[in-house]
Amino acid sequence: MIIDCHGHYTTAPAALGEFRAAQLARLDDPGRPEPSPAPVSDEQIRESIENNQLLLARERGTDLTIFSPRASAMGHHITDTGTAVAWARVSNDLVHRVTRLFPANFAGAAQLPQVAGAPLDDCVVELERCVTELGFVGCNLNPDPSGGYWTSPPLTDEYWFPLYEKLTELDVPAMIHVSASCNPAAHTLGAHYLNADTTVFMQLISGDLFGRFPDLRFVIPHGGGAVPYHWGRYHGLVTREKRPPLDGHVLRNVFFDTCVYHQPGIDLLTSVIPAANILFASEMLGAVRGDNPETGASWDDTKRYVDKAGLADDDLRAIYSGNARRVYPRLAALGESA
Amino acid sequence: MIIDCHGHYTTAPAALGEFRAAQLARLDDPGRPEPSPAPVSDEQIRESIENNQLLLARERGTDLTIFSPRASAMGHHITDTGTAVAWARVSNDLVHRVTRLFPANFAGAAQLPQVAGAPLDDCVVELERCVTELGFVGCNLNPDPSGGYWTSPPLTDEYWFPLYEKLTELDVPAMIHVSASCNPAAHTLGAHYLNADTTVFMQLISGDLFGRFPDLRFVIPHGGGAVPYHWGRYHGLVTREKRPPLDGHVLRNVFFDTCVYHQPGIDLLTSVIPAANILFASEMLGAVRGDNPETGASWDDTKRYVDKAGLADDDLRAIYSGNARRVYPRLAALGESA
Numbered sequence: 001m002i003i004d005c006h007g008h009y010t011t012a013p014a015a016l017g018e019f020r021a022a023q024l025a026r027l028d029d030p031g032r033p034e035p036s037p038a039p040v041s042d043e044q045i046r047e048s049i050e051n052n053q054l055l056l057a058r059e060r061g062t063d064l065t066i067f068s069p070r071a072s073a074m075g076h077h078i079t080d081t082g083t084a085v086a087w088a089r090v091s092n093d094l095v096h097r098v099t100r101l102f103p104a105n106f107a108g109a110a111q112l113p114q115v116a117g118a119p120l121d122d123c124v125v126e127l128e129r130c131v132t133e134l135g136f137v138g139c140n141l142n143p144d145p146s147g148g149y150w151t152s153p154p155l156t157d158e159y160w161f162p163l164y165e166k167l168t169e170l171d172v173p174a175m176i177h178v179s180a181s182c183n184p185a186a187h188t189l190g191a192h193y194l195n196a197d198t199t200v201f202m203q204l205i206s207g208d209l210f211g212r213f214p215d216l217r218f219v220i221p222h223g224g225g226a227v228p229y230h231w232g233r234y235h236g237l238v239t240r241e242k243r244p245p246l247d248g249h250v251l252r253n254v255f256f257d258t259c260v261y262h263q264p265g266i267d268l269l270t271s272v273i274p275a276a277n278i279l280f281a282s283e284m285l286g287a288v289r290g291d292n293p294e295t296g297a298s299w300d301d302t303k304r305y306v307d308k309a310g311l312a313d314d315d316l317r318a319i320y321s322g323n324a325r326r327v328y329p330r331l332a333a334l335g336e337s338a
Numbered sequence: 339m340i341i342d343c344h345g346h347y348t349t350a351p352a353a354l355g356e357f358r359a360a361q362l363a364r365l366d367d368p369g370r371p372e373p374s375p376a377p378v379s380d381e382q383i384r385e386s387i388e389n390n391q392l393l394l395a396r397e398r399g400t401d402l403t404i405f406s407p408r409a410s411a412m413g414h415h416i417t418d419t420g421t422a423v424a425w426a427r428v429s430n431d432l433v434h435r436v437t438r439l440f441p442a443n444f445a446g447a448a449q450l451p452q453v454a455g456a457p458l459d460d461c462v463v464e465l466e467r468c469v470t471e472l473g474f475v476g477c478n479l480n481p482d483p484s485g486g487y488w489t490s491p492p493l494t495d496e497y498w499f500p501l502y503e504k505l506t507e508l509d510v511p512a513m514i515h516v517s518a519s520c521n522p523a524a525h526t527l528g529a530h531y532l533n534a535d536t537t538v539f540m541q542l543i544s545g546d547l548f549g550r551f552p553d554l555r556f557v558i559p560h561g562g563g564a565v566p567y568h569w570g571r572y573h574g575l576v577t578r579e580k581r582p583p584l585d586g587h588v589l590r591n592v593f594f595d596t597c598v599y600h601q602p603g604i605d606l607l608t609s610v611i612p613a614a615n616i617l618f619a620s621e622m623l624g625a626v627r628g629d630n631p632e633t634g635a636s637w638d639d640t641k642r643y644v645d646k647a648g649l650a651d652d653d654l655r656a657i658y659s660g661n662a663r664r665v666y667p668r669l670a671a672l673g674e675s676a
Contacts, residue, residue: 143523144523148488149487149488149489150486150487150488150521150523150524151487152523153522153523154522154523183488184491184492185481185482185488185490185491185492185537185541186488186537186540187537187540187541187543187544189571189575190536190539190540190543190544190571190572190575191533191536191537191539191540191541194533194536194564194568195529195532195533195536195537195564198528198529198532198533198536198564199523199524199525199529199533201528201529202524202525202528202529203523203525203529205525205528206525206528222568222571223567223568225564226532226533226536226563226564226567228567229561229564229566229567229598229603229606230532230560230561230598230599230603231600231602231603232598232599232600232603232626232630232637233527233528233560233598233599233600233625233626233637234528235599235600235630235637236599236625236626236627236628236630236637236638237527237528237625237626239628240625240626240627240628260567260568260570260571261568261570261571261573261574262569262570262571262573262610264569264606264609264610265567265568265569265570265606267606268567268602268603268605268606271602272600272602287571287574287575287578288570288571288574288575288578289574289578290574290577290578292570292573292574299570299571299573299574300574
């Protein structure tokens with residue numbers, strides 16, 4: 001059993017994108033009617049999954065993907081709360097249909113209707129709906145809803161606490177995941193995503209969030225951004241800033257995924273981060289597609305790298321499924337299949 | 339001969355900080371007189387260096403450090419151009435005195451009087467002064483003078499071209515180095531520095547800057563931020579975005595330093611980045627001080643890691659001095675000692 005904790009519905013039927021376009025058009029011209037998504041058939045959803053994520057999962061030998069809407073399209077920089085709520089609902093409902101059509105292969109993770117600078121009430125409501133009504137097992141949390149200008153307080157600030165209360169009440173984790181960059185200085189996939197991972201890890205080191213929320217769990221994607229590569233730097237900074245050691249502090253609540261697309265990167269990740277803090281993931285279909293010409297294998301076939309990282313069997317089992325079951329306990333409620 | 343391409347005068351005599359404080363006080367109260375730095379004796383400078391950077395360099399066996407003012411104190415977010423010009427001059431003049439007192443051990447790299455949103459004319463003037471009058475061999479270039487809000491255009495934008503013209507005319511490289519973060523979301527040493535390195539590398543991939551400035555050279559510090567750890571991701575993004583391969587494009591003009599403070603990080607850096615693109619550096623005295631309790635060695639004693647990275651002798655020589663001589667050709671003009 002191999003659980004991929006980080007997949008996105010980047011192949012959703014065109015009706016989803018058309019709905020979003022109609023939403024944005026209405027923001028420009030409020031005289032337009034409020035849009036509704038065009039019907040999407042089960043057949044359209046099946047095709048969009050079976051020819052893409054599921055095809056690759058079967059080829060590569062992974063079983064269950066924790067699946068969320070396309071991260072780059074979350075669009076939290078758009079400041080109309082009604083638009084954000086409707087967009088999250090429609091996006092999550094479509095993911096829910098994927099999980100119903102392929103219950104053995106997909107579990108849902110919610111897009112939250114965040115709006116830069118706005119309270120998180122709508123996010124709490126949508127999270128609860130997704131978990132209690134749709135059977136989702138987690139969500140994505142955007143630490144920079146401004147889209148590259150970093151106008152929100154750090155994740156240790158009480159601004160975020162209402163969401164943390166709901167996350168812990170529901171016993172679901174959040175994956176830290178920004179949306180597209182609106183900032184011409186920061187490329188979405190090659191800078192903003194990785195920077196957010198790095199930034200949040202340092203926020204968590206600097207604060208005492210897990211003293212207040214001891215059961216809160218965050219998954220930092222993309223292999224933790226720059227963090228494992230600079231593990232010595234973080235140890236040194238912890239000493240310099242008189243913070244608790246990483247092992248007894250953030251590593252109780254923070255986990256890294258394996259979305260690192262070459263063997264030396266996975267070797268580094270698995271050599272410096274305890275196996276108990278690593279969750280297998282591929283980001284399929286995500287930032288990077290295509291094949292490494294030197295190996296002929298897909299860049300994002302992360303299972304190849306993890307298999308070759310020289311891990312002990314116990315560690316491999318933990319990374320492939322044990323840790324995910326622990327971090328996402330609601331997977332168990334999905335029944336035999338999960 | 340071992341050249342450390344990244345050192346900062348973080349131990350400058352107190353008069354420098356007092357001058358800065360007086361500058362900032364005058365911005366709050368323009369009725370105050372324009373400050374002048376208090377005299378600093380040669381003896382004060384000798385002490386500040388011999389008991390710190392030079393002591394460690396001798397212990398660790400490095401010879402020449404390319405030395406610039408404290409990066410976190412550059413303060414480019416302060417929008418008064420006169421203040422920026424005076425601060426850069428005073429800071430650079432003090433580094434110049436270090437290079438005169440210890441010509442065998444230090445070569446200068448300039449702080450530029452950047453101001454977020456302002457033209458670069460003052461930077462061009464100060465760069466020329468530092469190189470032609472003070473014998474400096476490079477400079478630090480801040481891609482985000484706003485201090486964590488990323489309000490400047492990418493480094494591929496023509497906004498930056500006047501500086502690039504002067505850099506190529508003088509045949510000196512720029513190290514990409516931000517100053518302190520003013521953004522509570524982004525910790526200076528644990529996020530902002532690394533994010534800037536990552537961000538700029540992706541800017542350079544996305545643009546065609548080196549077609550326009552084929553002799554322009556950038557050193558990306560802190561081991562390239564997240565870049566080498568995600569080397570597969572960058573290869574994949576280059577393919578996805580139809581950019582030229584890394585080898586024939588950015589790697590002709592971009593170099594990484596070795597400020598990565600643990601063995602697995604240096605092993606990764608030296609295994610994925612060509613040796614011709616790596617310059618030895620320690621960041622002394624920089625972000626991280628203190629010792630790794632597991633090894634008893636200082637975190638920032640990067641020579642230990644490079645020595646143990648299993649490099650061929652030719653590669654080791656290139657990383658320790660050959661590449662620095664190529665990237666910083668004005669080192670040769672400093673005479674026998676360099």
